[in-house]
Amino acid sequence: MTAPHNPPKGAHAPAVSSALVSGAGASAALLVVLFGSFMDLLDATIVTVAAPAIAQDLGAGDAQLQWTIAAYVLALGAGLITGGRLGDQYGRKRLFMIGLAGFMLTSAFCALATDPGMLIGMRAAQGLTAGIMVPQVFGIIRASFAPGERTKAFGAYGAVQGLASVAGPLLGGLLVDRDLFDLGWRTIFWINVPVSILALVIGAKVLPESRSTSTARLDLLGALLAASGILLLLLPIIQTETWGWTWTSYALLAAGIIVLGIFLAYERRLTGHGNEPVFDPALLRIRAFAIGLSTSVLFFGGIGSFFLTLSIYLQNGTGRTAWETGLVILPYALGSITTSGLGVALAARAGRALLITGSLTIAASQLVLWAIIRNGDDPGYWPLALALFIGGLGLGLAAPILVNVVLAGIPGRNAGAAGGVLSTVNQIGGAIGIAVLGTVFFTAVTESTTGTPGPADHAHALSIVLIISAALYVVAALVMLALPTTAAEHVDQ
Numbered sequence: 001m002t003a004p005h006n007p008p009k010g011a012h013a014p015a016v017s018s019a020l021v022s023g024a025g026a027s028a029a030l031l032v033v034l035f036g037s038f039m040d041l042l043d044a045t046i047v048t049v050a051a052p053a054i055a056q057d058l059g060a061g062d063a064q065l066q067w068t069i070a071a072y073v074l075a076l077g078a079g080l081i082t083g084g085r086l087g088d089q090y091g092r093k094r095l096f097m098i099g100l101a102g103f104m105l106t107s108a109f110c111a112l113a114t115d116p117g118m119l120i121g122m123r124a125a126q127g128l129t130a131g132i133m134v135p136q137v138f139g140i141i142r143a144s145f146a147p148g149e150r151t152k153a154f155g156a157y158g159a160v161q162g163l164a165s166v167a168g169p170l171l172g173g174l175l176v177d178r179d180l181f182d183l184g185w186r187t188i189f190w191i192n193v194p195v196s197i198l199a200l201v202i203g204a205k206v207l208p209e210s211r212s213t214s215t216a217r218l219d220l221l222g223a224l225l226a227a228s229g230i231l232l233l234l235l236p237i238i239q240t241e242t243w244g245w246t247w248t249s250y251a252l253l254a255a256g257i258i259v260l261g262i263f264l265a266y267e268r269r270l271t272g273h274g275n276e277p278v279f280d281p282a283l284l285r286i287r288a289f290a291i292g293l294s295t296s297v298l299f300f301g302g303i304g305s306f307f308l309t310l311s312i313y314l315q316n317g318t319g320r321t322a323w324e325t326g327l328v329i330l331p332y333a334l335g336s337i338t339t340s341g342l343g344v345a346l347a348a349r350a351g352r353a354l355l356i357t358g359s360l361t362i363a364a365s366q367l368v369l370w371a372i373i374r375n376g377d378d379p380g381y382w383p384l385a386l387a388l389f390i391g392g393l394g395l396g397l398a399a400p401i402l403v404n405v406v407l408a409g410i411p412g413r414n415a416g417a418a419g420g421v422l423s424t425v426n427q428i429g430g431a432i433g434i435a436v437l438g439t440v441f442f443t444a445v446t447e448s449t450t451g452t453p454g455p456a457d458h459a460h461a462l463s464i465v466l467i468i469s470a471a472l473y474v475v476a477a478l479v480m481l482a483l484p485t486t487a488a489e490h491v492d493q
Contacts, residue, residue: 026144028202028206029144029207030141030145030153030156032202032206033137033140033207034156034160035198035199036099037137037157038160039103040133040134042171043072043192045307046171046172047188048307049168049169052311052315057185062241063241063439063442064116065438066439069434070234070435071121073427073434074234074431077131078131078424079128079132081135082131082219083132084135084136085218087135087136090211092211093140093203096140099129099133100129100133103133104192105129106126107192108190108193109125111183137157142210158341161400166337170326171188172322173324175187176321177321177322219277225260229260230432232256233260234432236250240439240443241442279417283417286409286418288407288410289414289422292405292418295402295480296406296425298476299359300426301429301433302433304431305430307329308434309437309461309465311325313373327381328385331385331392335393336392336393337392338392339392339393342396342397344401348487349486350485351401351483352405352485355398355483358393358394358396358399359394360394360473360477361390362394362470363394363471363477364470365391366387366467368390373463378455403419403422405487406418407488408487437465437469440465445458448461
């Protein structure tokens with residue numbers, strides 16, 4: 001499970017260089033972009049289940065496991081807005097194909113990694129290519145379908161998100177356990193190569209080209225400053241177990257704050273000169289946006305870290321295989337699919353209530369999970385499955401509609417910029433959660449034993465994460481009380 005890629009309201013100007021594709025051509029174009037989206041979402045979840053096998057094979061430490069996942073989502077988040085504007089300017093088909101080809105190559109290099117450093121670097125590169133590819137999906141759908149047909153096309157995209165959430169843990173577990181061609185965990189990356197080649201061949205023939213009328217210059221420096229500042233903040237947190245808290249750690253935190261300050265000053269200067277920044281600081285003066293940012297970080301910060309720590313608990317703590325771990329996680333995905341359609345359907349009437357209900361439901365599920373694992377014994381499949389299914393119900397209610405509820409309180413002229421930033425912050429929130437709660441988990445495992453960590457040590461560590469995470473979702477629900485009561489509609493759908 002990962003932060004969904006919502007089509008931001010008005011994030012891209014209408015296509016002007018392509019006529020709508022009809023019939024089979026539109027269906028084929030939709031199939032290609034859905035393939036790309038499926039692989040991106042799959043890779044954001046599949047690595048979680050494979051993490052213990054990666055650690056054993058490459059000798060990766062706890063911090064390196066966190067970076068393997070965090071590097072992808074952080075790079076993806078950093079690339080989303082810039083990737084979308086590159087597509088607007090140079091052609092969405094062209095950028096989608098470039099991103100897909102890059103995703104294929106970086107997946108192959110992930111599979112060929114010989115040490116944790118190489119894998120982390122390639123995962124970051126893979127996230128950047130996904131950041132180029134994913135934003136083009138919405139523009140290509142708009143260029144391929146008439147307005148009346150776009151709702152079904154975006155519905156298919158939502159279905160792919162749900163399918164990827166189910167397939168990720170199961171496919172990851174199956175591939176690791178089957179050890180095809182003696183490749184072990186590496187097959188989770190190799191599988192992207194033939195699928196990408198097929199999508200590239202078909203996409204070259206069927207995807208329509210489209211561009212925006214906007215001539216705004218790319219704010220590459222702004223994107224680089226933002227990513228650098230966040231990276232400097234995360235680095236000492238993830239490396240806590242290895243480095244401890246030394247003057248270097250505090251210096252990096254201070255440097256991160258300074259770089260983010262420079263980023264805001266630079267973005268304000270760009271705006272003052274009439275240019276289009278990746279982030280307009282004036283948005284922070286809009287109450288709904290400021291609240292939405294904090295809500296997104298709180299909400300999505302718990303998702304990636306939860307599944308990383310849960311997967312390690314299930315495999316290293318209870319002795320389950322990767323496949324068995326995927327089966328335990330499956331009910332969470334099924335719960336999310338069960339309620340996501342209901343959440344979207346009711347968002348225009350009760351968006352805020354759904355967000356609050358979803359957050360509190362996730363908090364309740366984590367408290368239930370805490371109650372059944374805290375004594376250190378393996379509770380068995382069905383108690384775990386029930387707790388996770390409840391969490392999935394909450395995620396399905398809230399995650400797909402969060403961005404649009406926030407956008408309902410933002411003036412139309414600012415909605416496009418705000419939607420793009422919020423979608424990016426969803427990913428950054430996930431990276432922050434992996435850094436903070438992942439560090440809490442690994443530190444608790446290490447400190448609870450003087451020898452090899454056992455089942456009780458992993459249960460104790462996960463229990464701490466669950467209590468903290470449940471509290472954060474309660475806080476998120478309280479913050480959500482200040483959001484608009486209903487969701488904004490997708491203008492171009």
